[in-house]
Amino acid sequence: MSQTITIDPVTRLEGHGKITIHLNDQGEVESANFHVTQVRGFEKFSEGRPFYEMPSLMARICGICPVSHLIASAKACEAIMSVRIPHTAAQLRRMLNLAQMVQSHALSFFYLSSPDLLLGLDSDPQSRHIFGVVGAKPELGRAGIALRRFGQHIIELLGNKRIHPGWVVPGGVTEPLAASKRDEILGMIPEAYANIELALKWYKQIAETFAPEIEVFANFASLYLGLINEDESIEFTDGALRLIDARGKTVADGITANQFPELIGEAVEPYSYTKFAYYKPLGYPEGSYRVGPLARLNIAKSMGTPMADGELSLFKQISDNRPVQSSFYYHYARLIDILYGIEKIEMILSDPLILDKHVRATAGVNRLEGAGQAEAPRGTLHHHYKVDENGLITWANLVIATGQNNNAMNKGVLQAAKHYVKDGKFTEGILNRVEAVVRTFDPCLSCSTHAFGQMPLAISLVSAEGEVVDRVIR
C-alpha cells in the first residue's frame, strides 16, 4: 500500500511551505517534494505604477531582506534612466546590503538552525528555539542576538528604519552619511568581531559531530551561481555573475543583469508556486544550480578582507579546493559571510569620500527596459522591468534566490528522505532532518507577511486510499 508523509508547514523557515514524501508499496521513498503554498503577485500588481516607485514597492516583498529588493530594483530603474550613481552612494548601498546580510544570516544561523546544531536534531521539538539555545549556551544566544541587532541598527542608522527603509532610490540614496552615524557604526565593530569569532569557533567544534548529516543533506554535484568582482573576489552589490560546475570550472562568466534573462530560464512544476530557475544552454532540470552563501564561497577566489580570507582558505580545504557540495556547509559559509560583512563595513567606513554629500544622480526615462541584480543573503536576486514612454511599468519579472535553489532543495529533500525513511516508518527526529535540509538553504518564501496566531505543524501518514494511518502534531 503506497503512502504519503506530509510535513505542513515546514517550521523555522521564512514563509509557509510543506513537504510531502511518497512511499511505494514496499514502504520505500519514491519521491519527495517541497511545496511553496503561497502566491504573491508582485510582478502583476506593479504594472501601471511609475518606475521610480518600484524600489519601495518591491521592498515590501520581504521583511527580512527588503534591502536586496531595494538595491536590485533601484539598479533596474537606473538602467532605465541610463545613469551611473555617485561613488559614495554605491559605497553606502554596499554597506546597507552587507548590514542586511549580517542580520539575516544571524537570524538563519542562530535563531532558526542553531537549535538543531546545539540541542541536536532529535532533541525535544518544544525546546528547539532561541530560548532553548539561550538556556543551553547563553553566550551563543547573546552573540546571535547581538549580531542581528548590529545589522539592524546599521540599517536603521542609514535608512532611518530597520525594515523597509526608503533611503535607496533610483539614482542613489536620499541623504549622505553623517559623521556621527559613521562613528557610531565604527564603535559597534569590535563587539561584532567578538561575536562572530565565538560563533565560528563553536561551529568548528560541533561540525564533525554532524558527519552523517553532511553526507545526505543535499550533498550532490550541481552548478553554482554568484556575483564576483573582476579580481575574482566575492561581491554582493555590484560586479557580474559567474556560473561554475561541480568541479569548479567556469561555465559562464561576466553575466550582467541585461544578459541574465538570455541565459537563465524559469520552469514551472505543478506542486509549487515558486518557479525553478535553470541555465538555459543546459535545459531543465539539468541546468539547475545553487545560489547563496555556499555558491558564493565556491565561486570566489578570495573575500578581499584578511580574516574572511583566512576562513575561506579553511572552507576550501573541505573539498580540496573543489566546490563544497553538501548543503550542510551553508551554515559555515553563512558565518564566513558575516565575518566578511563586518570587515567590509569597517573598510567602507574608512573610505575618504564616505561622508561626501553628492549621493544621487537624476534622470528621466532614457530606455524602455532595465534590469538589476545583487546578492541577497540567500543568493542572487534579479529584477527586470519594462516601461512605457511615461515611465509606467508595463511588465516586470523577478528571479529570487529561493527559486534558483528550488530544484536543489527538492533534490535534497528526496536524498534525505530516501536515506532516513525506511519501511514506511519515521520519527519526529527523522522528519526534522528532512526539514533541516531545507533550512540549510534558508529559503525566504514570504517574509513580508506574518502569521496571525500560532501555526501548528501536523505530519500525516496517508494511505493510497486516503486513510490517515498516523499523525503527529507539534
Place this chain on the structure above:
Amino acid sequence: MKSQTARCLILACGNKLRSDDGVGLWLAHWAEERFAAESGVRVLSSQQWTPELAQDISQAESVVFIDCAVDATAGSVRVMAVEPGGETAGLATHHLDASQLLSLSKELYGAIPRTSLLLTVGAGSVELREGFSEVVHLALPEARAELERAVARVLPDFTG
C-alpha cells in the same frame, strides 16, 4: 551596539494595517510627544516584539508594554503587572510576548526592570484595513489616561 538605558521604557507593538492591532503603535506615537520633556522616558515601537529587544529591557529601570488584546472585551483598557515566564513551547521566531521578553532579558543579561506593566486595549477588529473600530476609537482617551497613570506609577517624580 550599546543599548540606551531608560528610567521608563515604553515598548509597543502592532500592525497599523490590521485595524485595532495598531492601537499600540498609535499610543506609542502619542507617548513620544506627551513624554518628550521627560528625559528618562524612551519609546520603542515595532510590528512585533523580537528577541533583540531583550537587551533594551534589561537596561531599563521600568517598562510599560503596550499591545492590543484579542481575548479581551473590545474597547476594554487594562493595566497589569507582568512577570518573566510565559509559554515557550512552540515559540515563534518573529514574535514574543511581554513575559517571554522579560524571561529572555533575565536569562541573557541577568537583569529585568524593577517594575514591568502591560497595558492592553481589547480589539474589536483585526481585519485588514487602516483605522480603528468604533469601540476602540472611543477607548483611546481612557487608554491615554491609563498610560499616563502607568508612567506616573513607575516614575514617582513625573508630575504630568
